[in-house]
Amino acid sequence: MAVASQMSQAVFVTVSALDGGHLTLPERLFVTDADPEKRATVPSLSFLVQHPSTQTSSGGDRKSTTNLLFDLGVKRDIQGYTGAQQAHIAQRQPVTTDPDCAASLRRGVAGSNTEEHDRGPLLDPAKDIDLVILSHVHWDHIGTPSDFASATFAVGSGTLDLLKNGAGPLYPAELFNDDELPRSRTVEFPPVPGSIYGAALQIPQHTATLLSTQTKLPPSTQEWSWRPLAGFPAVLDFFGDQSLFVIDSPGHLYGHVNLLARVGERRYIYLGGDCCHDPRILWGEKDIALYDDGKGGVRSVHVDTGAAKRTLDQIRSFVNGESMGKGVEVEVVMAHDGVWREQNRHRFWPGNM
Numbered sequence: 001m002a003v004a005s006q007m008s009q010a011v012f013v014t015v016s017a018l019d020g021g022h023l024t025l026p027e028r029l030f031v032t033d034a035d036p037e038k039r040a041t042v043p044s045l046s047f048l049v050q051h052p053s054t055q056t057s058s059g060g061d062r063k064s065t066t067n068l069l070f071d072l073g074v075k076r077d078i079q080g081y082t083g084a085q086q087a088h089i090a091q092r093q094p095v096t097t098d099p100d101c102a103a104s105l106r107r108g109v110a111g112s113n114t115e116e117h118d119r120g121p122l123l124d125p126a127k128d129i130d131l132v133i134l135s136h137v138h139w140d141h142i143g144t145p146s147d148f149a150s151a152t153f154a155v156g157s158g159t160l161d162l163l164k165n166g167a168g169p170l171y172p173a174e175l176f177n178d179d180e181l182p183r184s185r186t187v188e189f190p191p192v193p194g195s196i197y198g199a200a201l202q203i204p205q206h207t208a209t210l211l212s213t214q215t216k217l218p219p220s221t222q223e224w225s226w227r228p229l230a231g232f233p234a235v236l237d238f239f240g241d242q243s244l245f246v247i248d249s250p251g252h253l254y255g256h257v258n259l260l261a262r263v264g265e266r267r268y269i270y271l272g273g274d275c276c277h278d279p280r281i282l283w284g285e286k287d288i289a290l291y292d293d294g295k296g297g298v299r300s301v302h303v304d305t306g307a308a309k310r311t312l313d314q315i316r317s318f319v320n321g322e323s324m325g326k327g328v329e330v331e332v333v334m335a336h337d338g339v340w341r342e343q344n345r346h347r348f349w350p351g352n353m
Ligand SMILES: [Zn+2]
Pocket: 136, 138, 252, 253, 274
């Protein structure tokens, strides 16, 4: 299909929320003026983005939909985490892993595909998922990549180095899993020019795609480059048709990215990953908590608190500023928003947003 003919008509994607397990966050580590005892069990949401493209699979089949996942939630089997990760996860209990992202794809939201064994899965994680984009590689977003045996993984620049070597004393290698992602099916987005992290030590470095790569990516990959859009300094047009944008969203963890999905003529959904863990921070009602880092300093849940605040400022002005045009509506959903989950069960797969 010629790109030019595609461009002449607006292309939309469909977005469905998926349950990817739950974890429990002590409020004092996340928001200012918190009740020191309060803990909230929150979801780690995944999202299915369906793009109306055609693809040639290894068997030569044509498909009318590309299925892309944004984040994979919590690993189904906690034993799959490293020892240090399990020690950290012990402080986030209760943790639930059923349904995880794969089960949510097969069964749909509670009750929608109860006869899975008779009717088959709604979507088969091993066969039907073409692409996975991870907002970042913290344990509660990385899920079980091996479930997605035919998917290509796309992650922020520096992510593979971070998984292998960690990044400084607060982000030691033992808190990551080097062999988490299939190297031959993983690509990093291009490095962001003038990245806010600069050239300081311990910043994870970009890893080039293997020459022998088995990644399957849309043709737009050749033209992937970060450009400013609507107040964001670095945005990449994933499919090359303005239906799905990857937004560089620094601050939380090296390589952190968001997605902006065009779901209608005048409607966008902004998937904010871990830009904040409580929407009250985005809307300015609360601030990012600081706490003792155990090494003589203070830290937040973000790798760079100042950068995280600037990213939130950009999201807030983007949403409030009608940046995509007059009367264009943008809905923001963060990965751990339990209130949104409760109020939007009908928008979980096989429903859509
Ligand atoms: Zn995180």
